[in-house]
Amino acid sequence: MSDLTSAVRAGDLDSSAVLDLLGMLAYGELVAFDRMAADARLAPDLRRRAVLSEMAAREISNYRRLADRLVELGADPEGAMAPYVRAVSDYHEQTEPNDWLEGLTKAYVGDGIADDFTREVALVLAAPDRDLILDVLHDSRHADFAADELRAAIAVDPKVANRLSMWARRLVGEAISQSLRVAGERPSLGLLLAGQGTDFQALIKRLTTAHTARMGAVGLNN
Template sequence: MSAAPAPESAVVDLLGLVALGELLAFDRMAADARLAPDLRRRAELSAMAAAEMVNYRRLADRLTELGASPDHAMAPYLAALQAYHDSTEPKDWLEAVTKAYVGDAIADDFIREIAEALAEPDRQLVLDVLHESRYADFAAAEIRAAIEADPRVANRLSMWARRLVGEGLSQAGRAAAADRGALTALIGRGEEGDAQPLFRRLTDAHTERMGAVGLNN
């Protein structure tokens, strides 16, 4: 027997969380693009930022269709997500692309997992706005090239990536529990109310991702 569809309150909560993530990602990527060592790479990251705003608009429009205010749906998560970005502001280009590769990917994994409980069209909308693989490929190529040019870079970026995932998981938990009972219940669906298996899967995927670019966990 298939699971009952998620309640509308949980759908609104999740769409609000994802919409805010897209909005803040735009702010961050647009700023990080200025760290690029050349115009080609600056343009690449700027294109990523532009895509975030397109995604934000789709989510905001859907929230409006559901009779919800996008501002109100996003507000409960602002403190946690802003704290993550404030505490993980990159100091240079390599930290910026590592954040794009590691931080965005683990956020996408988190959203992808809990979106499975949604009915259409909201499930597909959420999956559609997750980051395209070409952006991860771009960031991965930058990291690999930097390590090949100077193997010592791997240690620094590995430490940075560990910090990103630690902050990301911590803030994801805070955002999900930000006085939003419906979303918290959505996260626990399929896990008998226990979110720990979900976070273990996120950590395992992160470990595999690190190894793929030559970083250690």
């Protein structure tokens, strides 16, 4: 299913794209669990540590739903995730948070963009995959917690905003570079969007506008 030519020939580009998307999201959840669990150790107290640990746990229950759907579609979850291992690992290795606030910024900024992009792709899919994918997007409690913590930290020490703004730019840069790499290696998602008449410039503009608004909402500069 992963070979473009045979997918197009077989006329099953859509289902290939669905497997690609589910595989990418599943691996993203597995890694997000792992990273968030590790970042929870950076928490300044046990209460905050527990909150981040619970967020991590939600990722792994989403992983299970995506993996189950892959099995239902006749795919092997491990195989479907494999093409994304390198890009996702590289992204996280290049963006290891040094403290609690960097970890929260990463969750806030990174999950925000990932969710926005995922929502755009999900909307061109049919049910039940569309609904499953919309359902595993991060709920707003998550972003709200991170935003509250970031706002509070910036209120106490405004200099923090500069440091975290720079950090966010690094996150976005690394995310773009890994996304382009995946898009080059796995064109099915891009072709699916193109086949639906997606205006890519407009898509990127929507993602950028939402990102800028998120940054501003917590006092960070884009």
